[in-house]
Amino acid sequence: MTTSTHILRRRRFLPLFVTQLFNAFNDNLYKTAMVLFVVYSVYNSEAEEALFSAIASGVFILPFFVLSALAGQLADMRDKARIIRIVKACEIGIMIVGAAGLLIAWQDAQCATGSAGACLFRPPVSIAEMAIPLLLLALFAMGVHSTFIGPIKYAILPQHLHSDEVLAGTGLVEAGTYLAILFGTILAGWIPVEIAAGLVIAIAILGFITSQFVPPAPPQGDVNELDFPLLDPLRRSGRGPAFTALAFLPVLIADQFVSMFKLVRSTADDRRVFLAIMAISFFWTIGAVLFIQFPPLAKNVLTASKEVASLFLVIFSVGVAIGSVSVNALLKGTVSARYSPASVIVMALFVLAFYLVCRAWTPAPGDMLMDVGQFMGQPLAITLLLCLLGIAIAGGMFVVPLYAFLTTFVPKTQTARTIAANNIVNSGAMVGGALLAMGLSAVDVAIVDQLLLSAAMCLISSWLGKKLYDAEKAALAT
Template sequence: MTVSTHILARRRFLPLFVTQLFNAFNDNLYKTAMVLFVVYSVYNDESAEGLFSAVASALFILPFFLLSALAGQLADMRDKAAIIRTVKACEIGLMLIGALGLYLAWRGIMIDTVAIPLMLLALFLTGVQSTFLGPIKYAILPQHLRKEEVLAGTGLVEAGTYVAILAGTILAGWIPVEWAAAGIIGTSIVGYLVSRQVPTAPPMGEVKKLDWHIIRASIALVRNTMHDRQIFYAILAISFFWTIGAVLFIQFPPLAKNTLMASKEVASLFLVIFSVGVAIGSVSVNALLKGQVSARYSPASVIAMGVFVVAFYVICRYWQSYDISEIMDVGEFLAWPLASAILLSLLGIAIAGGMFVVPLYAFLTTRSAPDQAARTIAANNIVNSGAMVAGSLVAMAMSAIGIDVAEQLLLSAAMCLFSAWLGQRLYRAELDAGPLTA
């Protein structure tokens, strides 16, 4: 029995793992169902659709900027399992709000004045929920798992999250919106019931007074966390990874449509392969490291990711030499000789990315002080969110000045080089600090 299958059979890990699966699945089922319904069934204007998507993205990420510091303090100074149960109970209420908005929009009742504001309110609250659960899902692992199990647990959480995101995203595109409204309520109830089985995880250090000044607390949190060289480089490397991921996800749909002349189903296939690849990389890196938390393979992994990005770019450029005049469906796309090369290069990007980022998350929870692990994850979330927004703005700016979307892939490849440098700096800091003691 492997370490991964061993801990999956234990109550100290399985309820947390399943709770996270339901949470990621439900978030993405709701977000995707909402955006697809509004874009395809409510608005008929490209600028209005773009504005709605931008507002929705901003509302979801805003809580990570505002509340991550408070979330980290709570997770380190209160019982983590109790916080999980409280947040999951609140999820039932916020999904009722979202479901009401979806139902009103489906029925065509007060769409602009009530339905859309309700859906956006629920989306914002979903971001708040994710903000408070984010630090816990990694910081709780060292309390419930043995040292040699932490990397395997981190990989399973990361892989399971991607699979759940994938399932929620695909299902939202296939079922009617009224089914989605019922589904998010049912999933939130089941998720709460599972969360009640998570074993207690009391604070591991001195319980201090919470700082409710969110701006001061956020600045102090990042400043106090980044003084450790290992944590500093791990957070920067993770942030650059998510910046690359954000840019790639922005590029996939227009690249599929305008460069590859493929349908939206093909763009969805790209996202599916990317999510599955990250899941594969997340689990496989544990086999290479044999349970040891180390950044040893991170530089090579992100270099490989950059190589696959360049290969993806070259294939896309060669694809443009084909005389394709109409948008192709999935079957027509897969019939072209280079289709398999495109999908394999994309899979390589994702697997290498998963192998790069998972040990870095394990670094944050094992190299930080036990009583500060959640705050370290919260600081990471603040920096990650800022980096993802910056990457998105850069991609938008390049599109605005007329840079071809295929050429923008080279930006992602260049960022992989910088991420490799950060990974190497982290590994040197790891060697200087010596092995982690129990």
Template sequence: MLTSTHLLRSRRFLPLFITQLFNAFNDNLYKTAMVLFVVYSIYNSEEAEGQFSAIASGLFILPFFLLSALAGQLADMRDKAAIIRKVKFCEIILMLIGASGLYLAWKGYDLPLNLFGIETTLPIALMLFALFLTGVQSTFLGPIKYAILPQHLRKNEVLAGTGLVEAGTYIAILAGTILAGWIPVEIAAVGIILTSVVAYFVSRQVPDAPPQGAPEKLDWHILRASIQLVRETMHSREVFFAIIAISFFWTIGAVLFIQFPPLAKNVIMASKEVASLFLVVFSVGIAIGSIAINALLKGEVSARYAPQAVIVMGLFVVAFYLVAKLWQADQPTELLDVAGFLAWPMATVLLLCLLGISVAGGMFVVPLYAFLTTRVAPEKASRTIAANNIVNSGAMVCGSLLAMAMSAAGVPIVEQVLISALMCVISAWLARKLLVAERDAIAERMF
């Protein structure tokens, strides 16, 4: 805790921390405001709502799969702080696009639009385009926010810094999600623009972080660069299993986040404020888990608690499913507000299940990210994170497509929750493999 407090007073860490905080806040304020507005105010069918939620998640994730290799190369071969400043300036433009879509949808301008053979409206097209661009922005910031830490922090500060970044990210997600559920959509449109402007000026305070290796030529062939980057990164068994385990974790997270808004509306029979509350509890839990695992490991980068953490997460997913089924058997006849939801039988149990899922998830994933920056050479840290983002995003896109397919096939949204529990079992097996690889590497270093 002393290390964490010290870092929050240091210019080596604080501007980066606040910049990332604003980035996560704005992304989630925009994304959640958009999804909740469309689900609650535009569509009126569980199938359409589930499909839209999955499409939105897929569009946000897709740039990570397409552009992470280029982002990793740039982050390792250019000044990381300079990239942060340029990306944050571009955020102002993309949030103007997103705000335009929100405003037009709020005013009811349902202008028909045929986009690549798909019938939609101009406001929805603008909102989804801006969401895709926020994914592009996060793709270029993703390799930097972790890889810059070993460059600015001492070795014994990296795990604490990683935990703070992860916890801060989810606190920001929490704040953005709360506001999106409670403020009018037109206020959200103004808020995302103002936040992007403030974030740009904060980003200018991040200390320079010049490249640490010899300059190399950028490979602009996206597919070739992606395959080559993943192939080169996977040579280390520790890094390989960390990346695969993280990928399954975020696939679970993607499926759960896709399910929350339509599940809240159609199963729990709750208002958009309650849907926002679900996302809030999930984010708070991740933040708690991020801090808790740092305290348990006492600054050591290790996966020794990862298998147990993700098994506990899976058990809470099953518990959440069972409570949702019981809730469905005694379903309200009209949408509940937050007070009505909290007064309903089993509401506390449902929220505790969500909290358990997310706390265990935070304890699982944070040490794995620390592996990616401490088990490779400093000059390759950004590309390692980028390789992780490619594999993660590929898995998450598959998860989004699976959720879309299940919704299109008429699989009830509550039944889709069990897919996440199955993924937890696979993640536990991968975490066990990582732990064995970690112990083998320690043994090799000793001899």
């Protein structure tokens, strides 16, 4: 019996594993179902659709940027299993709000198009206008929910697993999360949105039930209090509880930015690690822009259905996985940025090829949207999908070795802090990518032309990869 099979049969791992599967699946099912439905059924303008896709991405990522430092502190201070149960209980309420937004938007769209039998009631204008804010509110709350789950799913493993099981447990969590993301993304493109609304609530309930079986994981060693460098002096100032309560939220937010700055600045001690974080973050800026572009691009440029848009997201994810495995084979297990500069140049060439194919694409007549079968029957379909797969494979080959720097070239006592700093900078970069996409859509830059910006940004990533490889060679020479 392998170690992996062994721990999957044990309560000290299985409930956490299944809870995390439900978490990743529900995040992506809700987010993808919401974006695809709004793009395809609510708006009828390329600029509005691209703007919404960008806003949705930014809203979901923002909590990771602002609250990761606080989430990490809480994970070290409190029983991790208890935090999981509290967060999973909150998810049920969050998904009820999100499902309500989906159902209101769905009913409004059905009644507006006169769909026979589907228009059960026509929401009043005041109710219908609440749909988009409810959807985005639930998406933001799911971002907060995942921010607090994130540090725990790995930090809890050494407490529940034996030392020779931790690596296998980490690998299973990674593989399970990836498959859950993939399945949630696929399903969101193929099931009706009203079914998705009920399913996200059901999955949230199942996740809460499985979380009840996660064994206790109390804090280890000395437990420090939450670090509030700005709020603590305010509390001690003697200005009264009312003033402190009034100032709590803005000062708490400012505190998180101070903590983030200190954490990120500490990574600059090793130039290779700092350059790796910068290169990874710039890569995910490009990735955020591409993910934002896919749904409106599929609808307006390629005149393809939401199932095809979902297929794009799946191919991108699979391609990154293929690139990850390929570069590991090329490097033969050695941690090096040797292939990173060339990989991202190849990525830029595939983005450019993708742009040219989109430009040459013949749209469907009238308002018709092609399903997967019709889309695959187009002369340029295979070429388009191969370009997309090439983008993802080259991207995976670029970014995976850089992640290895974060755990290889820092002391073991600083690994968690380095990963947290990387997560903060990555999240900030993706929010920046979403804002950039919003700005381009606001000034009426066509969605297909935005691909050229993604190709140009790859050149900066290549420069950062070259700087990292130079620093790597310099370190080896000393």
